[in-house]
Amino acid sequence: MAPPITFGTAWRCVGAHRRYGNDLPLWLCDEPPAAYSDAYKRARGMLVGIGYSWTDRGHSEPRLLACWWDLGVTVDVAALRVEVDRVVAEAAAEREAKAVAEQERHERDVAQTEIAAPPIRAALRALLQERPWALGRSLAEARDLAAAETWTSWGLRSAERYLSNAAGNILRAEERLGRPAPAAWFARAADEAVRVAALEACRALSARDEDWAAVQNGEGWSQATTWTGHVLSERESLDQGQAAHALGLLHGHRRQLSDEACIACFGEAPARRRRPEPEEQPALGF
Known part of the structure; x- marks a missing residue:
């Protein structure tokens, strides 16, 4: 007997394995879809009651795999599918709402940042053009940031940090010369x-x-x-x-x-290291 619902992916039987003192047929899903995880989180009691779970049995993967134990119980597949579809739809709706909220937050952040960004962006680009050495190991990141069309507040703070660190590097050099x-x-x-x-x-x-x-x-x-x-x-x-x-x-x-x-x-040239002479190759006899 196969799992009552497959969540749209492949399952494989790995034989009988011990569970709660009984040898039960075990089915594994190597790559469970988001629908399985959503359903397991939101209707865990129902799914566990008919055999769905996660296990380290029947495989050598360094992680738990989604599984279904054949408990021998009768399952109302139609009712199960209705409940699974309901909770999966709820999870998808919540993700969509979060994505919309995150996009709106991002757009507000960009709009607010662009009010303060122009002089900082100009200063960073000038530094990259005139004194890139002052940025040290942050040079590549600073170049990528300066090339970006828009900044978030995180980008603005990063640019300010790059400018501050570069100014500190230059100041330390000047102090050393003093x-x-x-x-x-x-x-x-x-x-x-x-x-x-x-x-x-x-x-x-x-x-x-x-x-x-x-x-x-x-x-x-x-x-x-x-x-x-x-x-x-x-x-x-x-x-x-x-x-x-x-x-x-x-x-x-x-x-x-x-x-x-x-x-x-x-007043003198340095002693140069001599390059080792190539070893003489033995003459080949014919």
């Missing part, structure tokens, strides 16, 4: 040629810093130096203190610089 520079670098930065070379080297590293230190790839600035490095790169010229800080940052990335740039900045 601290006393290491004496050795400060003395070397007294030479105008060194200051010019340091600025050029900063710009070269910034140009290579395409991911703004989001990925450790040996290209451009590191996460510890990216904000300060980009702030320095934006200067038209560097004073002695700024150049000294630049030399300190550049020294940690000197292997990315050309020998000429290193000599101009530090």
Whole structure:
């Protein structure tokens, strides 16, 4: 005997299994439709009474499957179908009402947000155009948000957070440049040629810093130096203190610089790692 109603999906018999001390035929539904879940929630007592439930028997799935135990009871299928149809329709109507209410709430949210959004959107787009490095790991998300035609209040708050974090990153970089520079670098930065070379080297590293230190790839600035490095790169010229800080940052990335740039900045080229020679291949004899 098959389940009295199938809820529009397939059921399979997996033989007899123990339940409440009896061996009963068990039917399983691997992918129960929403109608089954709705009916089980709203008419659970009725369905359980005629054998419908969820079980871990008769299968090896890491979850409970919808099931029907053949209890051997007589079922008024017509009356069962009427009740199931009724509760399933109720559930569908409630979902529809919730969806309509959610859509109306969303539309109100968008309309209210668009009153405040234009200046924030403009500021975010300007930041993306002029100083994308300041956004750090939020860059991709900020780009997606700036490209969106409409924002919700969540989008507006996100944009404000991106702008605030970027401003904080820039401020921290400026504060770092305002601290006393290491004496050795400060003395070397007294030479105008060194200051010019340091600025050029900063710009070269910034140009290579395409991911703004989001990925450790040996290209451009590191996460510890990216904000300060980009702030320095934006200067038209560097004073002695700024150049000294630049030399300190550049020294940690000197292997990315050309020998000429290193000599101009530090007075010497860095020791380059030698590439291992390819192993000689044995001659083939014929």
